[in-house]
Amino acid sequence: MKMSNVRKRKIAGWLFAAPWLVGMVLLFSQSLYSLIRYSFTKLTFDSVSGYTFAPLGNLFDNYKEAFMVDTIFPQRLITSLGEMLYRIPVILVFSLFIAIVLNQDFKGRGLARGVFFLPIILSSGVVSSIIKTALTSMSLGTDSSTNIFSPTVLTNALLEYGMPDKLVYTISGMISDVSDLIWSSGVPILIFLMGLLTIPTTYYEVAKVEGATGWEAFWKVTFPVISPYILVNLIYTCIDGFVSFDNSVMQYIMDVAYDNVKYSLSSAMALSYFVIIIVILVAVILLTSLFIPYGIKLGRKKEGN
Amino acid sequence: MKKRIISVLSLALCLCMLMSFAGCGGGGNSAGKVGDLVLEDTAQEKLFESARGTTITHIVEGEPNDYTKTILAELEQRYGIKVKFMKMGYSEYTSKIAQMVATGSPPDTAVMTDALALNYIYANIAQPLNDYMDLEDKYWDKDILAQFTVDGKIYGVNTGDVDTFFIYYNKTLFEENNIEDPYTLYKNGEWTFDKLREIAKKATLYEDDNKTVKCHGFATWYREVFVLANGGNIIGLNTDTGMYESVVSDKKTVTGLNMIKNLAMDGSFDPAIAGYAEFPKREVAMLCERPANVVGNYDLYNTMDDEIGVVPLPKGPDADKAYAASNMIVNYVPVNAKNPVGGMAWNYYWLRRETEGYIQKDAAAVARIGKMMNEEHYGIINGYLDEATKISSKLDSLMGWSNYSASFWGGLVNDGKSAEEVVATMDNTLKSALERTIGK
Numbered sequence: 061m062k063m064s065n066v067r068k069r070k071i072a073g074w075l076f077a078a079p080w081l082v083g084m085v086l087l088f089s090q091s092l093y094s095l096i097r098y099s100f101t102k103l104t105f106d107s108v109s110g111y112t113f114a115p116l117g118n119l120f121d122n123y124k125e126a127f128m129v130d131t132i133f134p135q136r137l138i139t140s141l142g143e144m145l146y147r148i149p150v151i152l153v154f155s156l157f158i159a160i161v162l163n164q165d166f167k168g169r170g171l172a173r174g175v176f177f178l179p180i181i182l183s184s185g186v187v188s189s190i191i192k193t194a195l196t197s198m199s200l201g202t203d204s205s206t207n208i209f210s211p212t213v214l215t216n217a218l219l220e221y222g223m224p225d226k227l228v229y230t231i232s233g234m235i236s237d238v239s240d241l242i243w244s245s246g247v248p249i250l251i252f253l254m255g256l257l258t259i260p261t262t263y264y265e266v267a268k269v270e271g272a273t274g275w276e277a278f279w280k281v282t283f284p285v286i287s288p289y290i291l292v293n294l295i296y297t298c299i300d301g302f303v304s305f306d307n308s309v310m311q312y313i314m315d316v317a318y319d320n321v322k323y324s325l326s327s328a329m330a331l332s333y334f335v336i337i338i339v340i341l342v343a344v345i346l347l348t349s350l351f352i353p354y355g356i357k358l359g360r361k362k363e364g365n
Numbered sequence: 366m367k368k369r370i371i372s373v374l375s376l377a378l379c380l381c382m383l384m385s386f387a388g389c390g391g392g393g394n395s396a397g398k399v400g401d402l403v404l405e406d407t408a409q410e411k412l413f414e415s416a417r418g419t420t421i422t423h424i425v426e427g428e429p430n431d432y433t434k435t436i437l438a439e440l441e442q443r444y445g446i447k448v449k450f451m452k453m454g455y456s457e458y459t460s461k462i463a464q465m466v467a468t469g470s471p472p473d474t475a476v477m478t479d480a481l482a483l484n485y486i487y488a489n490i491a492q493p494l495n496d497y498m499d500l501e502d503k504y505w506d507k508d509i510l511a512q513f514t515v516d517g518k519i520y521g522v523n524t525g526d527v528d529t530f531f532i533y534y535n536k537t538l539f540e541e542n543n544i545e546d547p548y549t550l551y552k553n554g555e556w557t558f559d560k561l562r563e564i565a566k567k568a569t570l571y572e573d574d575n576k577t578v579k580c581h582g583f584a585t586w587y588r589e590v591f592v593l594a595n596g597g598n599i600i601g602l603n604t605d606t607g608m609y610e611s612v613v614s615d616k617k618t619v620t621g622l623n624m625i626k627n628l629a630m631d632g633s634f635d636p637a638i639a640g641y642a643e644f645p646k647r648e649v650a651m652l653c654e655r656p657a658n659v660v661g662n663y664d665l666y667n668t669m670d671d672e673i674g675v676v677p678l679p680k681g682p683d684a685d686k687a688y689a690a691s692n693m694i695v696n697y698v699p700v701n702a703k704n705p706v707g708g709m710a711w712n713y714y715w716l717r718r719e720t721e722g723y724i725q726k727d728a729a730a731v732a733r734i735g736k737m738m739n740e741e742h743y744g745i746i747n748g749y750l751d752e753a754t755k756i757s758s759k760l761d762s763l764m765g766w767s768n769y770s771a772s773f774w775g776g777l778v779n780d781g782k783s784a785e786e787v788v789a790t791m792d793n794t795l796k797s798a799l800e801r802t803i804g805k
Contacts, residue, residue: 106489
């Protein structure tokens, strides 16, 4: 029996996803189960069996402690969400801008692309850790002039001119984050560039014949075609930011587990954070889908016709 | 006749000498040769007999250096114990130790800092060591043991390293500005909190505009230093209940907190300046630091043209004796360690070798100590450590302290609030953090 193309594509899709699914079932599910178990019990260490799970007075005691007793976790959660609100648009706009620049025909384009993709190449654990340590020591350097991202002078100047404190500290916070933003933009640039390369040059030729300016061509041609990639990047940037080791919530969860040896509480925090991220991602996907003409939807419509 | 008497007397003397030499081997304190060392047997060592022929596991960051290898060989020769190293970095160790305890595969000895102490003790990561110790042994530092004792149980032992804070001052700068010499004041018994404050003010130098500070009188990153020097603490062990409690509102603590606040309010201390980078540039006149950092990390003795002076911290006005404010790193034996006796044997032998100064036979160590400081400073530091009671803080091991510390210290040194005011607002937070840390 001959397999239909649709069926073949479905099987190919499953095959592509298989390594991830197998990994998820074999590795992640076990950890997720442990995480859930830890969070609903009190894990203690002892010299008899190594560790025991004591039942809690109230099943949600660890969650109550995370949100109602611990003053730091909710505070860091809010701060982290607030930071994401400005980081994500900045990373997306910056990445799109750089991708458009890198898509132009100019001498040394290969080198320029290489420079912006360095964060991806170097983001493997050890190299990334060495570079980030170097950047940190630079910013804590003995000579403040060695910190190229130090906003102290600008902050002082803006404060002297009477600008509102909150605005000044938001700006200086963004400047301090420049290196982080560049670091986080490597993959989004690559995804945008891939999207830009899929746009046939004929679209621009038609736009030009119709008398569209460059600005109009961007909004009428480039933006609609790459908008699905914006959604992909949005999701990627959200996850990357939320689960980064530099994220203050992640840091705190690890501190509670490793330094304070409170694994049950830390698990409750981690699981809550996981659920919050999922909720945010679903909301982001639903909201952006309303405004983005997503390719698959158009395709399905065609199939139905 | 006279010659005969002399020869008989000489023979008798020789015999006595020979007998006395022979007697050395059979006395209470016998000597054992280890490598090129001769070590007295101690009662503590008898407790390690059961570990003969065993192997211990010990965490090490990289490859063991020559000094460690020497100790390994000596440990095997003396106690018949072999050592197997687990190689891992500090952050990997802290993130894995609980799992290792849970699965019964921890190392037989590991390090614990003040910042981890309460967590490891109350979470059952560290085990009591009393059964493996002869508490009368002279090598165990009673001050350090006391800082890691809860309810009579000792959880950490000294390693030979103590990071006590001293005040390093720019002697040349002091002389140029006719400022009294702190060490002379110390020797004369005039070195007090008030005197330090007065001198810090004098040593704070301004540009020609009389506004811009070009040299701050005092700098430190460790803000609890005066609390400890005053015999206080922010959280302390109640010896009656055997429990840690917040003692932040004690008079000794409040006085110590006000001292650092006053230095900041005088303009002598800028909270944003840790001082190690500014001290060599004459931007800080007195730096309160630990010798290990001054020598090891910053190498100030070799990089400064100016002459350096060193003086202990002044005894606080409420202190009953001299307290040496320190950061402590101890060795402990994790719960479920397979060979706790062997682990303690390693801890003891390492400590003994450090304490007895045999480290100086190691070429690298000699170079390090040679660079460390001149003989006079070495004497000042050791003299002070002999007479003062070492004291440390467990504040950094409180849950969430890294987050609370900014508002606690910021209120004092940035906003100029009085210690009483800051203490009043932080007392409940500290109590809650402490309760959650120790799980009571």
